Amino acid sequence: MKKSIKTIIAFAAVAAAFTSTWAAPKNKKTKLQTVTLGVTGTVYEDLWAPAIKTLKTQGINLKLVQFSDYVTPNNALANKEIDLNGFQHRIFFEGELKKGYKLTNIGNTFLSPMNLYSNKLKSVDQLKKGDIVAIPNDVSNGGRALKVLADAGIITLKAGAGFNPSVDDIVSNNKGVVIKELAANTIPSVLPDVAAAVVNGNYAIDFGIDPETAIFKDSTINESQYWNLIAARTEDLSDPAKVEVFKKIVKAYQSAGTLEVYNKTYNGYYLATGWDEDRFELIKK
Numbered sequence: 001m002k003k004s005i006k007t008i009i010a011f012a013a014v015a016a017a018f019t020s021t022w023a024a025p026k027n028k029k030t031k032l033q034t035v036t037l038g039v040t041g042t043v044y045e046d047l048w049a050p051a052i053k054t055l056k057t058q059g060i061n062l063k064l065v066q067f068s069d070y071v072t073p074n075n076a077l078a079n080k081e082i083d084l085n086g087f088q089h090r091i092f093f094e095g096e097l098k099k100g101y102k103l104t105n106i107g108n109t110f111l112s113p114m115n116l117y118s119n120k121l122k123s124v125d126q127l128k129k130g131d132i133v134a135i136p137n138d139v140s141n142g143g144r145a146l147k148v149l150a151d152a153g154i155i156t157l158k159a160g161a162g163f164n165p166s167v168d169d170i171v172s173n174n175k176g177v178v179i180k181e182l183a184a185n186t187i188p189s190v191l192p193d194v195a196a197a198v199v200n201g202n203y204a205i206d207f208g209i210d211p212e213t214a215i216f217k218d219s220t221i222n223e224s225q226y227w228n229l230i231a232a233r234t235e236d237l238s239d240p241a242k243v244e245v246f247k248k249i250v251k252a253y254q255s256a257g258t259l260e261v262y263n264k265t266y267n268g269y270y271l272a273t274g275w276d277e278d279r280f281e282l283i284k285k
Helices: 011-017 041-054 072-076 090-097 139-151 186-193 199-208 235-239 241-251 255-266 279-283
Strands: 032-037 060-066 084-089 105-108 113-116 133-135 171-172 178-182 196-199 228-235
Touching: 032 041, 032 072, 032 178, 032 241, 041 060, 041 084, 041 199, 041 255, 060 241, 072 084, 072 105, 072 228, 084 090, 084 241, 090 105, 090 228, 105 235, 105 241, 105 279, 113 139, 113 199, 133 139, 133 186, 139 196, 139 235, 178 186, 186 196, 186 199, 186 279, 196 199, 228 241, 235 241, 241 255
Parallel strands: 032 060, 032 084, 133 178, 133 196
Antiparallel strands: 084 228, 105 228, 113 196
């Protein structure tokens, strides 16, 4: 991995550290306002580093809380164990809202590709009948992976399958492969055991997978439904003090410092998307 994962913040300690007023500190002697943000993967430590540095000068101590899967962060946010999260794209988020979570997208962050990788093959043409191809087992990332496989010519999806197809939408398995659905965070580790796999961008980086080695590159990168976002509890958006803090966090992320990380540290692997969209104004409407 690029870095070792920082110690996960104890939820009880986070709650104790949180101030009740959410007011920004008046002077340098005042204790920093602590805000916790749930993420999935060590790459976020790099992506958020410039914002964290900026926010400290504004009296905000932004703490990253690491989660090992895509299921827990929204539950933790809804249960007030963290204050924000920033790990998911729009389609995944919309699916999570159907579980009853009262959460709102407050800012766009990036788009990262989900490429098809293989430790055994040099091209898609080498896939043969019976080969196992792994994809994420959650609905939205699995759907996106299926679109990648379809664009690679491995499968054909029925017309009108939309942004979120499932394996039931496959009308033709052109290569005769076996599609295996696995937890997204486990897929990089099974690459030696399968013919190919579609890997989420953050996990590809965490496992040191070079995007240039992909046997097929993601073709969904121009679709806004795959923009990643920062989520907050909807109820918190009725509190002006919290909204002001959240606005500062979004602005600090959507900055030249973050772009430098995208372009220099990760060679453009991450793309800034939707930074000109003021989510707070849209929320008002």
